[in-house]
Amino acid sequence: MKSREYDQETETVHGGRNLDKKNGPVGMPIYQSATFEVSDNAQQLRATHTDMFYTRYGNPTHTAAQDAIAALEKTEAALLFASGMAAITGAILGLVKSGDHIVAQRDIYGGTTKFLGSWLPKLGVETTFVDSTDYEQHERAIRPNTRLLYVESPTNPTLRVIDLRKISLVAKKHGLVSLIDSTFATPINQRPAEFGIDLVLHSGTKYFGGHSDVLCGIVAGSRELLQKIWETRTTLGGVMDPHAAWLILRGMKTMAVRVQRQNENALRVAQFLASQPEVRGVHYPFLEGHAQRALAIEQMSGGGGVLSFEVNGTGEEAKRVTESLRLFTLAPSLGGVESLVSIPVLTSHAMIPAEHRAKMGVTEQLIRLSVGVENVDDLIADLKQALSAVTSARETIHAV
Numbered sequence: 001m002k003s004r005e006y007d008q009e010t011e012t013v014h015g016g017r018n019l020d021k022k023n024g025p026v027g028m029p030i031y032q033s034a035t036f037e038v039s040d041n042a043q044q045l046r047a048t049h050t051d052m053f054y055t056r057y058g059n060p061t062h063t064a065a066q067d068a069i070a071a072l073e074k075t076e077a078a079l080l081f082a083s084g085m086a087a088i089t090g091a092i093l094g095l096v097k098s099g100d101h102i103v104a105q106r107d108i109y110g111g112t113t114k115f116l117g118s119w120l121p122k123l124g125v126e127t128t129f130v131d132s133t134d135y136e137q138h139e140r141a142i143r144p145n146t147r148l149l150y151v152e153s154p155t156n157p158t159l160r161v162i163d164l165r166k167i168s169l170v171a172k173k174h175g176l177v178s179l180i181d182s183t184f185a186t187p188i189n190q191r192p193a194e195f196g197i198d199l200v201l202h203s204g205t206k207y208f209g210g211h212s213d214v215l216c217g218i219v220a221g222s223r224e225l226l227q228k229i230w231e232t233r234t235t236l237g238g239v240m241d242p243h244a245a246w247l248i249l250r251g252m253k254t255m256a257v258r259v260q261r262q263n264e265n266a267l268r269v270a271q272f273l274a275s276q277p278e279v280r281g282v283h284y285p286f287l288e289g290h291a292q293r294a295l296a297i298e299q300m301s302g303g304g305g306v307l308s309f310e311v312n313g314t315g316e317e318a319k320r321v322t323e324s325l326r327l328f329t330l331a332p333s334l335g336g337v338e339s340l341v342s343i344p345v346l347t348s349h350a351m352i353p354a355e356h357r358a359k360m361g362v363t364e365q366l367i368r369l370s371v372g373v374e375n376v377d378d379l380i381a382d383l384k385q386a387l388s389a390v391t392s393a394r395e396t397i398h399a400v
């Protein structure tokens, strides 16, 4: 792709496409091939490091999607993986060795917590988890053998916002590689590389795909760091199928319009929930009263499509609310065009110890919503009727 600077809305549609090339297909073809033919063995040797050797190493459909992602994230390059967890584990394993140490914020995706807290120690890599917004604690946790500083913003599922400039300064001061899971923000709302973060990770399963029908992982950053991570990817093998890469490329074309609508819908839903007596707390970065709202507005162009809230009652009542919803589908994941609802202690954070969860503020009453692109008044009406199910159940108990 030619290097050029367009707005995000334009890059989502045209990124990865050479606008000067004529007489070619408008849609990127799917190179649904595991291997590529060469004319002789000398060419075979040259092909090894290209996207026309063997699909575990690379594939032209991957390249088109990767170029488009790098243009959006404003990084030198990007790499696709088979899932968000393949990208996270591949990036980390590509950069550490036995005896190394990682500093990570405490409230991050449950799968990442499990990998850092339970899997990496088996390979001799230790992680210290720190309070997400206490940057002095981040710095105090750094040791001579620390290699990585790992953060997520906004956080899953409590929507805390991390100061990306501070994180990047701490990492640079101590010679660490900084990594961020930017899944909730999307490159439409936030581009961490502009704040000096080294590697940007995504579960592309969410907003990049946008239709809850494909798994995808993304790592974006400098060519130098991605070279090490590419070697890890080809060895561990967590590579995307070319058809899935094409679905990501197609999904990206509408990402800007989807995310802009999701930003608007989620803010309206958050404002509605904040006014309801059955609700105890609403976590949404752009909502009045959010602890890091000013920072969120400075770093992000929209609050994203995810929010969470606590039911003013018991865990059983929170379950009743989620089961009473009709438009919000009870399912894990987020970022698709359809609205989803889940209870993090039963889904995204089920695999991490209750004590660790409690420190993150992930309670039994916490409900996470992924707001889609539906009509927002319909979504609010659905929430209203589901919350009233709690009140009417209580009234029935009292009447008995």
Ligand SMILES: Cc1ncc(COP(=O)(O)O)c(C=O)c1O
Residues within 6 Å of the ligand: 083, 084, 085, 086, 109, 111, 156, 181, 183, 184, 202, 203, 204, 205, 215, 216, 217, 333, 348
């Ligand atoms: C913030 C975040 N990061 C990473 C992941 C893992 O992504 P995947 O399910 O694509 O492996 C998820 C999944 O829900 C997530 O929410």
